[in-house]
Amino acid sequence: MPNVTIHCHAELNDFLPRDRQDTPFTVPWVDNGSIKNLIESVGVPHPEIGLLLVNNAAVDFTYLVQPGDQIEVSPSSGSSAGGAQPAVRLRPPLTTTRFILDTHLGRLAGYLRMLGFDTLYRNDFDDPELARLAHDQTRILLTRDIGLLKRSLVIYGYFVRATDPERQLREVAQRFNLAHAAASFERCMRCNGLVQRVDKAQIDHLLEPRTRQYYHVFHQCRECGQIYWQGSHFARMQAVIERVMQAKHDE
Numbered sequence: 001m002p003n004v005t006i007h008c009h010a011e012l013n014d015f016l017p018r019d020r021q022d023t024p025f026t027v028p029w030v031d032n033g034s035i036k037n038l039i040e041s042v043g044v045p046h047p048e049i050g051l052l053l054v055n056n057a058a059v060d061f062t063y064l065v066q067p068g069d070q071i072e073v074s075p076s077s078g079s080s081a082g083g084a085q086p087a088v089r090l091r092p093p094l095t096t097t098r099f100i101l102d103t104h105l106g107r108l109a110g111y112l113r114m115l116g117f118d119t120l121y122r123n124d125f126d127d128p129e130l131a132r133l134a135h136d137q138t139r140i141l142l143t144r145d146i147g148l149l150k151r152s153l154v155i156y157g158y159f160v161r162a163t164d165p166e167r168q169l170r171e172v173a174q175r176f177n178l179a180h181a182a183a184s185f186e187r188c189m190r191c192n193g194l195v196q197r198v199d200k201a202q203i204d205h206l207l208e209p210r211t212r213q214y215y216h217v218f219h220q221c222r223e224c225g226q227i228y229w230q231g232s233h234f235a236r237m238q239a240v241i242e243r244v245m246q247a248k249h250d251e
């Protein structure tokens with residue numbers, strides 16, 4: 001029975017059992033099977049793949065695997081912009097960095113919004129809806145569900161390895177080169193709306209007495225009306241973001 005050889009590189013090994021990590025391994029050849037289906041069948045979701053080489057030549061996802069092929073699979077490079085472009089593009093380059101997150105990533109959604117990124121998140125999106133919205137709105141799907149990433153509608157996506165929200169932010173910041181994004185009170189953590197400075201006089205009647213007494217600089221969401229001030233959870237989350245961005249800076 002003919003075989004093909006697959007060798008996965010770098011963080012793509014996270015999807016493989018230990019005995020297949022960082023080493024070429026063989027799988028049975030399947031007649032008329034695309035390379036995309038073959039690689040996903042061994043565990044690696046297609047949005048994580050940045051470069052496919054077959055017998056040292058770049059191919060795209062539609063390539064039909066031949067008996068004896070030697071396949072090299074590499075991850076997407078860290079940045080969505082810049083860097084060397086592969087000879088064969090697996091997907092069009094992203095022009096904007098926008099996200100959609102699955103229902104388990106609410107805290108990460110808040111952090112990304114605080115960084116100013118347009119981030120779609122609701123705790124009641126189901127898998128087909130997430131895939132369709134990611135596709136239709138050209139958003140990067142961040143998820144802890146590998147099966148969701150394998151849906152063919154998903155073009156841009158990433159499996160978030162960490163479970164701790166602060167580590168998740170660090171991971172996504174590195175993967176998508178977000179280090180230069182400024183946490184600038186631009187977006188509402190609650191609803192993704194744009195946030196603007198607001199005069200205290202305008203919202204004075206909405207404030208708790210202690211907040212009114214001690215705080216003077218306020219921002220308000222244009223969509224949902226949420227009010228933010230230094231000392232609210234907004235400020236605590238900004239401290240997390242500064243830690244993460246600082247860690248990146250020190251590397």
Ligand SMILES: [Zn+2]
Nearest residue numbers: 188191221224
């Ligand atoms: Zn809002």
